[in-house]
Amino acid sequence: MDRERIIQVFFFGFLALIAYELYVVIAPFFTPIVWAILLAFVAHPALLELDRLVRRRTLSAVILTFAIALGVILPAVWLSGRLANEAQTLYGQVSDLMADGGLNKARDWAVHSELIAAINRHLAPRGIKVEDEVPKYAMQAAQVTSEYIARNLTNAARNVVGVVIDFGLILLVFFYLLRDGERYYSQLRALTPLHEDDKAAIFETLRTTLSSVMRGLMVTSIVQGVTIGLGMLIFGVPYWAFLSIISAIAGLTPFGGTALVWLPAAAYLYFASGWSVAIGFVVWCSISIAVIDNFIKPIVMRHGTRLPTLAVFFGIAGGLEAYGPLGLFLGPAIISVFAALLQVYMKTYGDTRRKAA
Numbered sequence: 001m002d003r004e005r006i007i008q009v010f011f012f013g014f015l016a017l018i019a020y021e022l023y024v025v026i027a028p029f030f031t032p033i034v035w036a037i038l039l040a041f042v043a044h045p046a047l048l049e050l051d052r053l054v055r056r057r058t059l060s061a062v063i064l065t066f067a068i069a070l071g072v073i074l075p076a077v078w079l080s081g082r083l084a085n086e087a088q089t090l091y092g093q094v095s096d097l098m099a100d101g102g103l104n105k106a107r108d109w110a111v112h113s114e115l116i117a118a119i120n121r122h123l124a125p126r127g128i129k130v131e132d133e134v135p136k137y138a139m140q141a142a143q144v145t146s147e148y149i150a151r152n153l154t155n156a157a158r159n160v161v162g163v164v165i166d167f168g169l170i171l172l173v174f175f176y177l178l179r180d181g182e183r184y185y186s187q188l189r190a191l192t193p194l195h196e197d198d199k200a201a202i203f204e205t206l207r208t209t210l211s212s213v214m215r216g217l218m219v220t221s222i223v224q225g226v227t228i229g230l231g232m233l234i235f236g237v238p239y240w241a242f243l244s245i246i247s248a249i250a251g252l253t254p255f256g257g258t259a260l261v262w263l264p265a266a267a268y269l270y271f272a273s274g275w276s277v278a279i280g281f282v283v284w285c286s287i288s289i290a291v292i293d294n295f296i297k298p299i300v301m302r303h304g305t306r307l308p309t310l311a312v313f314f315g316i317a318g319g320l321e322a323y324g325p326l327g328l329f330l331g332p333a334i335i336s337v338f339a340a341l342l343q344v345y346m347k348t349y350g351d352t353r354r355k356a357a
Contacts, residue, residue: 060178198344198347205339208336231281
């Protein structure tokens with residue numbers, strides 16, 4: 001082995017070792033970094049327009065960073081205050097209900113309902129009475145709930161602190177990506193050992209895929225919020241406008257989604273207006289969400305990616321399974337880049353093999 005080959009082996013081996021160590025250092029901050037990249041990608045057109053007016057990239061980046069911070073912090077404070085008011089109102093209503101004997105009335109209603117009567121008939125031969133067991137299990141449920149809250153209060157506080165730290169990291173990385181992101185992008189393209197047209201195809205595919213996924217996610221969440229809010233208005237759910245906004249925000253989350261809002265609303269309708277109204281509301285929400293998620297979302301996300309709808313579906317589903325919430329973006333992006341690489345391979349090597357034949 002000549003000296004030049006030894007130098008190459010040492011260099012690439014040492015580069016792989018340092019790259020792994022770099023991954024170990026960056027891994028704890030991977031999620032906020034990726035979110036910052038996605039935010040910078042979305043805000044880049046606004047940065048270009050603002051830079052034309054301000055003509056100072058650093059100042060433009062500072063303005064957009066503060067805008068993003070206020071756009072998250074102010075709604076969070078408003079929602080927290082609104083939820084606190086709603087919780088206080090709910091607490092007052094529950095207190096009034098208990099003071100008026102409503103809890104006992106609810107217990108008597110449950111005990112004398114047809115379902116409980118049927119259960120009583122089956123359990124009576126064994127010496128078990130539901131009306132005697134309900135208070136005992138209610139006390140046990142209350143005890144378990146209080147113990148669970150006490151155990152997880154520290155974890156909840158720690159999670160809040162972690163969210164605040166991650167948000168600060170996102171803003172920090174977001175600012176530097178806005179200011180220097182174009183230079184990072186050019187250096188990354190220069191490091192890619194491909195022809196310029198192949199680089200353009202791959203990076204353009206990545207850009208269009210992320211744009212399509214973000215556009216589809218935002219459009220479908222807004223449509224879901226409007227549809228569920230309309231259903232709440234029709235079926236008589238209070239605070240329907242506020243809950244429709246919460247539904248749109250919940251639609252951005254991959255786990256639970258809008259069901260985190262409309263299922264409790266359906267439970268309220270069951271106790272307030274009866275099971276027929278609650279079932280009608282559940283049918284409305286279920287059909288609306290099914291149509292939006294299975295038809296509108298894939299169509300909107302597919303536009304621009306040039307991927308089959310099935311590929312977009314598996315990209316989102318597999319990405320969520322592999323990467324969590326970030327998989328909404330990473331899954332389709334990986335499939336799109338893989339498809340672009342296959343096109344580069346067919347153009348570079350497929351034509352060569354046909355010509356050789």
